[in-house]
Amino acid sequence: MVTEMRNVKHLFRLSCILLTISAAQLASARCNSDLSTGVAEFNSIQISRIDALLRFGKQYNVCFGIEYVDMKLLTEPVDLHIRNSSVRDAIRSILGDERLLSIKLSNGIVEISGQNPRGEKKSVFDYVLPKFEARRAPLQEIVMALHMQLIVDLNPRVTGFAGNYSAGDLKDEVGPISEQNRSIRFLLDQLVAQSKGGAWIARIPWNFSGDLARIEQHPVWSVVEYNAPNAGYASLLNTIASELGTESSSPTKPGES
Amino acid sequence: MNAVSGPQVLEGTWWKEEAGVTGFVTLSNTTDQPLPATLQVSDANAKPLGSYQVTISAHGTKRVDLQELTANANTVGGLSVTYNGAPDAVIVNGSLEDPAKGYSASIPFAAPPLASAKITTLNYGEIGLMVGAMDPMLHFPASTIFTPYSVLRNIGTQPATVTPVIYWMEGGAARSARQSAITVGPLQAKSLDVVSLMELSSLKNFNGLLNLVLEIQAPQDSVLLSSGSVDQTYTYVFEVIPNAAKVSGSKNLGYWSTANGDDTMVTMWNPADEAQDFIFKIFFTGGHYLLPVHLGPRATYMFNLSEIIDSQSPDSEGNLIPLAVHDGSAQISGTQGENQLILVSVDVGTYNVRKATCAYRCITCNGATSWAMSVIPFATGIGGSTQLTLKDTWNTGAQHDITKASTWSSSATSIATVSAGLVNGVAVGSVTINGEDLIDPWYGSSCGSPPPACPVDQGGGAGGAGAVGPYRVEPIATNLLGNAVCPAGYSGWSRTTQNQLQYQNGSGVLVAGITMSDILQITSTNQLGITGTQTGSYPTDGNGSWPDTYFVCSTACPTAGESDGIQTWTYNSTPLPHSNLVVYKCSSITIDGY
Numbered sequence: 001m002v003t004e005m006r007n008v009k010h011l012f013r014l015s016c017i018l019l020t021i022s023a024a025q026l027a028s029a030r031c032n033s034d035l036s037t038g039v040a041e042f043n044s045i046q047i048s049r050i051d052a053l054l055r056f057g058k059q060y061n062v063c064f065g066i067e068y069v070d071m072k073l074l075t076e077p078v079d080l081h082i083r084n085s086s087v088r089d090a091i092r093s094i095l096g097d098e099r100l101l102s103i104k105l106s107n108g109i110v111e112i113s114g115q116n117p118r119g120e121k122k123s124v125f126d127y128v129l130p131k132f133e134a135r136r137a138p139l140q141e142i143v144m145a146l147h148m149q150l151i152v153d154l155n156p157r158v159t160g161f162a163g164n165y166s167a168g169d170l171k172d173e174v175g176p177i178s179e180q181n182r183s184i185r186f187l188l189d190q191l192v193a194q195s196k197g198g199a200w201i202a203r204i205p206w207n208f209s210g211d212l213a214r215i216e217q218h219p220v221w222s223v224v225e226y227n228a229p230n231a232g233y234a235s236l237l238n239t240i241a242s243e244l245g246t247e248s249s250s251p252t253k254p255g256e257s
Numbered sequence: 258m259n260a261v262s263g264p265q266v267l268e269g270t271w272w273k274e275e276a277g278v279t280g281f282v283t284l285s286n287t288t289d290q291p292l293p294a295t296l297q298v299s300d301a302n303a304k305p306l307g308s309y310q311v312t313i314s315a316h317g318t319k320r321v322d323l324q325e326l327t328a329n330a331n332t333v334g335g336l337s338v339t340y341n342g343a344p345d346a347v348i349v350n351g352s353l354e355d356p357a358k359g360y361s362a363s364i365p366f367a368a369p370p371l372a373s374a375k376i377t378t379l380n381y382g383e384i385g386l387m388v389g390a391m392d393p394m395l396h397f398p399a400s401t402i403f404t405p406y407s408v409l410r411n412i413g414t415q416p417a418t419v420t421p422v423i424y425w426m427e428g429g430a431a432r433s434a435r436q437s438a439i440t441v442g443p444l445q446a447k448s449l450d451v452v453s454l455m456e457l458s459s460l461k462n463f464n465g466l467l468n469l470v471l472e473i474q475a476p477q478d479s480v481l482l483s484s485g486s487v488d489q490t491y492t493y494v495f496e497v498i499p500n501a502a503k504v505s506g507s508k509n510l511g512y513w514s515t516a517n518g519d520d521t522m523v524t525m526w527n528p529a530d531e532a533q534d535f536i537f538k539i540f541f542t543g544g545h546y547l548l549p550v551h552l553g554p555r556a557t558y559m560f561n562l563s564e565i566i567d568s569q570s571p572d573s574e575g576n577l578i579p580l581a582v583h584d585g586s587a588q589i590s591g592t593q594g595e596n597q598l599i600l601v602s603v604d605v606g607t608y609n610v611r612k613a614t615c616a617y618r619c620i621t622c623n624g625a626t627s628w629a630m631s632v633i634p635f636a637t638g639i640g641g642s643t644q645l646t647l648k649d650t651w652n653t654g655a656q657h658d659i660t661k662a663s664t665w666s667s668s669a670t671s672i673a674t675v676s677a678g679l680v681n682g683v684a685v686g687s688v689t690i691n692g693e694d695l696i697d698p699w700y701g702s703s704c705g706s707p708p709p710a711c712p713v714d715q716g717g718g719a720g721g722a723g724a725v726g727p728y729r730v731e732p733i734a735t736n737l738l739g740n741a742v743c744p745a746g747y748s749g750w751s752r753t754t755q756n757q758l759q760y761q762n763g764s765g766v767l768v769a770g771i772t773m774s775d776i777l778q779i780t781s782t783n784q785l786g787i788t789g790t791q792t793g794s795y796p797t798d799g800n801g802s803w804p805d806t807y808f809v810c811s812t813a814c815p816t817a818g819e820s821d822g823i824q825t826w827t828y829n830s831t832p833l834p835h836s837n838l839v840v841y842k843c844s845s846i847t848i849d850g851y
Binding site: 131133134135137138140141142144145147148149151152157158159160161162163164165166167168170216217219234235236238239 | 736737741742743744745746747749751753770772774775777779785786787788789790791792793794795796803804805806807808809810811812813820822824839841
């Protein structure tokens with residue numbers, strides 16, 4: 001009889017633990033915007049710094065807007081062992097100190113950008129859309145809609161789009177959205193902040209300010225969902241690395257110079 | 258390789274062991290229609306020496322004598338046969354000969370590799386090259402001295418780097434000498450000076466057998482090889498078929514003979530850094546005989562079948578080969594059975610000293626031809642478990658339980674986990690359990706010069722019987738469909754499918770982590786006015802699949818209209834043979850007819 005009672009206690013404890021885990025999962029559905037949050041431990045072995053950053057984001061519920069990427073950050077494997085740190089310091093450690101990067105909280109996510117000025121040129125992420133509206137839908141579908149809206153705004157002569165994209169987590173819905181005069185950066189931040197957790201990543205080098213042909217033919221950003229199926233990041237990061245070019249003109253509407 | 262009906266190319270190589278060598282090529286038409294073909298002869302640097310236009314009658318054979326070889330200072334060069342038709346419409350053979358001396362050697366032919374073939378490094382072993390005077394037990398005339406030869410031609414479009422390494426036995430131990438790498442340009446032919454390589458290896462006065470291993474870095478199947486040994490009178494030519502040193506299961510060594518003056522010489526080389534034990538199983542009418550073979554690291558062992566028969570020594574099961582037995586077949590395997598993985602290069606040649614003939618034998622790799630998992634579908638209670646088993650069936654008919662050797666995965670570990678085939682229920686739901694033995698060798702043939710690397714590459718995963726190479730992408734389920742989210746003024750359709758990378762037989766390539774990428778080319782059917790296309794790249798899961806959303810947004814929608822696109826895929830940057838037709842409409846998207 002004593003044994004049976006103990007078993008009942010174990011069951012009760014197990015139920016409690018399950019409830020605790022459920023609560024934690026609910027909390028992880030939103031992006032943590034407190035960069036002073038403590039980081040007990042984070043380890044990664046032989047993956048790139050951006051890959052590590054995404055894994056860190058998933059582990060500590062930190063969403064990112066990664067506007068600065070380079071080949072080394074995307075592909076060079078490193079070992080990282082971080083203990084007793086803050087989210088901000090951990091991010092700095094993960095990104096390394098070889099380059100000057102700006103790490104700031106903006107629109108509910110951590111934006112990572114270069115500190116070296118672009119001069120007078122503006123990035124495609126600075127481009128302001130007069131209007132962007134979308135019904136509630138899976139995150140990746142809205143992200144594609146944003147891309148199409150940008151192309152249409154730059155080139156109103158486009159009559160149709162077709163293709164395919166990574167579906168991601170179909171249950172990770174965002175919106176509805178109705179924004180006016182917002183930058184692409186702001187809109188991407190908003191989409192990621194509304195998601196179950198993730199990051200947007202530039203698919204262009206920091207010194208690229210955009211040209212219409214490039215934007216029309218290739219995505220200039222990707223959104224990673226931390227809970228999406230097939231959530232390995234290396235494949236995407238390698239693709240981005242292979243795409244990095246040397247374009248550096250500004251996004252312009254046809255007819256503008 | 259030539260894959261479909263259309264322009265076909267077969268490349269070959271010729272060489273002259275001595276000034277009197279000439280040769281011929283035979284072209285056999287296997288079709289019901291006359292077939293024009295062209296044979297071009299070139300020198301070592303692909304400079305044309307001659308060209309022949311022939312029309313081969315239906316089911317006929319044309320012989321072309323290579324007159325260019327008669328009065329030519331070149332000692333090595335190339336041959337190229339081109340025709341229009343199916344890959345097997347013309348069978349090409351050729352021979353080099355000097356009837357005055359009794360010399361003859363086969364001309365190797367092979368299709369060039371696909372332009373997309375990936376650069377690999379593969380070691381080809383030219384095993385058992387005879388050097389100097391041979392052991393008297395081989396019954397050659399006392400004064401017979403052998404000299405090895407090795408000829409290669411790059412039939413690909415990229416340079417090949419070839420590093421020769423010589424292995425030989427000395428005092429019971431294996432020795433080796435690595436030589437400088439050479440580069441062979443596209444369509445170049447080279448004759449390796451094996452004698453000079455031996456001198457560089459301090460083997461000037463060597464007598465016996467040596468192995469010449471060529472480490473070839475090039476797109477796979479782009480180097481044609483020919484090797485062997487020839488005596489000083491050019492009467493005895495012992496051809497050795499270069500074989501890729503590759504891990505395999507057991508190998509069938511084909512026919513052996515000791516009848517009418519024949520004998521069959523078997524040479525085995527262990528390319529591994531550690532010792533290996535093998536069972537050489539000799540089959541004959543009425544029984545079999547087991548010959549255990551222990552090979553130290555990089556060691557070579559040679560024996561004649563006549564020795565084994567003459568010894569009349571019982572094997573571990575008490576079997577003898579009756580003296581009246583003169584032919585049969587043989588198999589080499591690990592000591593644990595036919596499916597034990599082994600690494601061994603083998604050369605088998607049946608020769609006849611009196612007739613001065615030698616015939617080499619094709620080797621086949623035994624391997625799996627099908628796989629089956631027990632208990633499908635199955636149900637397990639929460640907290641309960643079910644043991645699944647995965648078995649393969651080999652070309653030999655034998656079945657093996659590969660449950661423990663397999664990699665197991667669950668499509669939803671929140672519903673059920675799996676370890677070593679033991680499925681544990683976690684929560685209510687349906688789940689797909691995958692089991693695959695990634696190193697299970699496939700059945701495959703190993704003939705050619707060099708023969709295709711044996712066993713056949715899996716391309717990953719336990720795809721299915723006879724499946725070779727990923728072939729296409731097909732949707733296997735639709736997860737979501739409906740109106741697409743489009744910019745203002747546009748409308749359209751969206752369909753999310755679960756796509757899968759498949760072999761030609763429709764079975765999935767069950768490998769996670771493959772990067773799939775696609776390109777969409779809109780055809781002239783474009784009523785929806787598609788001017789912008791978006792495609793992406795996707796990692797596969799353990800089922801070889803990924804969720805993919807197809808979409809169309811057009812100013813022409815919702816009015817009826819259609820735009821068609823040709824979708825071509827690559828897996829890990831390698832193009833798939835099959836393209837999909839994607840039909841986009843305002844309220845439907847069809848992928849390859851699905």
